[in-house]
Every structure is written in structure tokens, then in C-alpha cells.
Amino acid sequence: MDQPYPDPFTYDRPYRKVLAREFNSVSPENQMKWEFIHPERNRYNFGPADAIVRFARANGQVVRGHTLLWHSQNPAWLNEGTFTKAELRSILKSHIFTVVGHYRGQIQQWDVANEIFNENGEYRQENIFIAELGPGIVADAFRWAHQADPKAQLFLNDYGVEWPGVKVDAYESLAKQLLAQRVPLHGFASQAHLSMRYGAPDQLAGVLQRFDDLGLHTAITELDVRMDLPASGVPTAEQLTTQASYYKTVLDACLAVDGCNSFTIWGFTDKYSWVPVFFPSEGAATIMWDDFAKKPAYYTLRDTLRAARR
Numbered sequence: 001m002d003q004p005y006p007d008p009f010t011y012d013r014p015y016r017k018v019l020a021r022e023f024n025s026v027s028p029e030n031q032m033k034w035e036f037i038h039p040e041r042n043r044y045n046f047g048p049a050d051a052i053v054r055f056a057r058a059n060g061q062v063v064r065g066h067t068l069l070w071h072s073q074n075p076a077w078l079n080e081g082t083f084t085k086a087e088l089r090s091i092l093k094s095h096i097f098t099v100v101g102h103y104r105g106q107i108q109q110w111d112v113a114n115e116i117f118n119e120n121g122e123y124r125q126e127n128i129f130i131a132e133l134g135p136g137i138v139a140d141a142f143r144w145a146h147q148a149d150p151k152a153q154l155f156l157n158d159y160g161v162e163w164p165g166v167k168v169d170a171y172e173s174l175a176k177q178l179l180a181q182r183v184p185l186h187g188f189a190s191q192a193h194l195s196m197r198y199g200a201p202d203q204l205a206g207v208l209q210r211f212d213d214l215g216l217h218t219a220i221t222e223l224d225v226r227m228d229l230p231a232s233g234v235p236t237a238e239q240l241t242t243q244a245s246y247y248k249t250v251l252d253a254c255l256a257v258d259g260c261n262s263f264t265i266w267g268f269t270d271k272y273s274w275v276p277v278f279f280p281s282e283g284a285a286t287i288m289w290d291d292f293a294k295k296p297a298y299y300t301l302r303d304t305l306r307a308a309r310r
């Protein structure tokens, strides 16, 4: 909705061809978010997400569902409505039962809770459910999602968790607490939206391992590697080499951890990347150029995956 272009999935045939050929797991970038799938209080809009799930099935791909409890991209009726606590709770509950139930048996992993902590490890009060109902709503969201689709693996998902720190500590203690309460939490995911301004995430394997040690799956869910573009707008060869090495660092981290079995990049062509829209002056964050020509990062990921399969 904030994108300056239409959903490529619906009209770009070369895009669909590459998507079908190169990947065995897909994730809707926007189409399962509240503002898209639940645009009015009494109306759901499943069409665009259904098309993605159908495409995945036709191409033998699994699907990651994204997302159920988030502070962002919620519809105006929810953000601006005035609800009692009981109403808000029942709105979330019926949303989760309706959406997760609609895709029952067809989603491998759901990002149940997205970005629920601030950088300082405190619950994000921008999340209206957390602000109004308290952090206990997170456990309820997992319970409801599990009832609606007992086979889906249910995840916590966030950015800024690629290095150890208070945010990772907050997730680790939440995960321990939920598991101790027998809440159906199955995984912890790092989005991995990286910028070459901040260095490669060379401690990521260690972070994922802490969650693996709790018996959880781990995943990389939204990897991209943005860079400051030169005045020409075209990355240098050196920037592309560095970018490839960041992609490899993240894939190696996932491969090093037993229960890290899901690896998703956030778009595969710069043609439709969210990065230039959200990070002015940065770009070129994906593994393919606008015309789907492959960057060094593509070949590095391919070679690393091939080597790991042996």
C-alpha cells in the first residue's frame, strides 16, 4: 500500500517465473497484514493472499504467514476505533481464528508476534493490543493461532536481533517464560534487514543458537542488505562483493544451527524492493537487479547452499 508500484505478483510474468524457479518457500510481503486482509471490521479480503498460497502450492513451495500481532500496517478502523478491552481482545481473537483458520494446513510457519519489543527490550507500546491489554496478550495470540492451525509452527519475529544485546535478552526471557507456561511457541526469527553501514552480523549464529538451545526452531525471515548508493546510483564492484559476504554470513549462521530450516529474503529484485522507499539514499539491497540479472550475492547464496547439501 505504501509502495509506489502495484503488487508485482499480479502482473509481472518474468517476476513470477523467477519466483517459481528459484525458491521453495514464499512469504507474502504485505497481503496477510491486517490492513490488507481485514480492511473493514466485518470484511476480510483474502483474494490476494489466496493467490500467493495457490501459486506456492502449484510450485511445490511452502508458505510463511506474516503477521498476526503487530503495531504497524493496521487498518484505520482498528487504529482509530474506540473499543473496550473486552472488545479489543475479541477482535484479535476472531482475527486470528479467521485468518489462521482460513489457511489451516497450508502455512508452514506463522509470524504470530512481530516486533513486540523496542530496542531497549521493553514491550512496544505502539502495539495497541499490548498497550491496552498488557503483554499477556502475546501468549493468548499464540494459543489462538495454535488452536486455529495445530500444525503451523508459530514464531516470534523481529529486526535488530542479529547481534546479542538487551533486545535478544528480552526475547530469550519471553521465550523461556512462554515455554514454561506451555504456550505453543515454536520458533524465533531474525528478520535480518541489514545495512552495510553497520557491519556484518558476525554473531548471528550465537544468537540463533541460544533459541535452538531452548528447543525452538529458528529462521531468517526478511533478509536484505542495503547500501549507500554512489551519486551515479550504481553500486561499485567492491560494494557488491561486500554485500555478497553479508548475505553469506547470514546463510552460514542459519546453516550452523540445527533447527534453522527456513531462510527467506525480502524480495529478490531491486525492482520491487521496499528499501529505497523507507531508507532514502540507500538501495540495491536484493540479490537481483531490476531486470532480474543476478548479483554476486545470488551466486554466493547458490554456491553456499550447494556446498551445504553435499
Ligand code: XIL
Residues within 6 Å of the ligand: 001, 002, 003, 029, 030, 114, 159, 191, 193, 222, 274
Ligand atoms: C514492509 C514491506 O516490505 C513494505 O512493502 C511495506 O510498505 C512496509 O512493510 N519488517 C516487517 C515487514 O516485518 O512486514 C516490513 O515489510 C519490513 C520490516
